[in-house]
Amino acid sequence: MREGELYLYAGELHRSMVLSWSEAGKSRLLSIPAERVAEVKQKSEEYLRFRRARARVGEIHREILGVMTGSKRFAEKTLEIKEATESQRVHAL
DSSP: OEEEEEEEETTEEEEEEEEEEEETTEEEEEEEOGGGHHHHHHHHHHHHHHHHHHHHHHHHHHHHHHHHHHHHHHHHHHHHHHHHHHHHHHHHO
């Protein structure tokens, strides 16, 4: 959302709140009526918080997978050592 952009309307410059986004590779603009600016700002801030939270969930998920992968490798290595130790004990008898 961009604020305070100047537009020429009926031969006069005026300020307007504009919502901008990209769609199919093209920039789109939507002028926000003055009576809806506060609502749109709030919704825009909520959406930004949502996107940040969603990104953080992805980071946490990758961390969990890393721990799980590390734990699995640790368990596999421990089992290998245990099996090798038992095998050596059997051969020693």
